[in-house]
Amino acid sequence: MSEPLDVAATRNAYDTVAADYEELLRDELAQKPIDRAVLGAFAEYVVASGGGEVADLGCGPGRVTAYLADLGLDVFGVDLSPGMVGVARAAHPELRFDVGTMASLDIPDASLAGVVAWYSIIHTPPERQAGIFAEFARVLRPGGWLLLAFQVGDEVVHLQRAYGHEIDLHTRRQSPERIRELLEGAGLAEFARTVREPVAPEKSAQAYVLAVSLHA
Template sequence: MTEPYDVTETRAAYDTVSKAYAEIVDPSVTETSFDAGVLDTFAAYVRRDGGGLVGDIGCGPGRITAYLAARGLDVFGVDLSTGMIAQAMERHPALRFEVGDMARLPLRDGELAGVLAWYSLIHTPPSRRPEVIAELARVTRRGGRFVTAFQVGDEHVRHIGAYGHDVTFDGYRMPVEATSALLEEAGFEVTATVVRSAEDWERTPQAYLVARRR
């Protein structure tokens, strides 16, 4: 099976910038206290439902994986980039991390009690977004929890150069209503939709969708 071009390009870019990215982004576990509130709510839902394995899908250097582990979740991280996984393992050696494609996860149906896609859907083109969300739904058990965060909009952003490196990759802002509809179509029930204004360093509003697997 031929790998989609966006997957190949995104992996190569993050392999290149992984160390610089981790050094710049990792010191701040969450950019805003609002982000922390969403993550804390997700963790509380999973604990209240009886716990279970949680996947941080598109985990990068593992900062959110570690944040959730500190809140009592049995969580592991998956990322497309071997460089990012190396950074995650170096920074959080007590946690489990593995390389994987979020469109083809090496997990059984319904294996996870919770799934986090924290700014990790933003590199998937709209044409492939339904299949990726369907895969996230597949691995989430009935009643399991899901949360995603993303920049609001419908623009395609071509990144040329990032984190001090000569790389190119695509990013996509995501419309809230259409993304919510994709979650519903995949088998999730969206239970909360929150959009906050952009912070001083951000260019767009940010959205958070919290859902439960039907």
């Protein structure tokens, strides 16, 4: 099956910006206490449910992967962009990073204690998101935890310049209620939701959804 054009465009965009993206966002979490609190809550729930491997899907340069590792999680990263994976490996050589796609993960069924998709569902067209969530559900063990982060809204933003580079990338804002329905359809129950107002240079509210796998 041929790869969707938007997937190739997303890969190319992130390959282009990888080094500058890592440098510009390296310390971003230090300025965002709510983001850190959400990641901390996710880590606590994973540990309380017995621990195990966690996948940071769409990990980019690995800053969230590294933060979760510092919280004590056994975490690895996966990203569509070989450029981002190369930057992540250089920045965090003690951690594992793989090139892969969220639509077809090279991860065994029911093997993960947790999945994080931190602003990584935002490039997938709505008609393919159900398949992404089904793949998250497949790799999570029963009672495993999923954490999503995304921008709130219904707009599609076409980025033509970002991080100092000319690119061609579409970012889709999301309805939290629609995401909840898609999660339920995949056997993932929303457990908690947090929405905060934008912090410059953000243009929209930011949502964080914690869900748990109901699969037996």
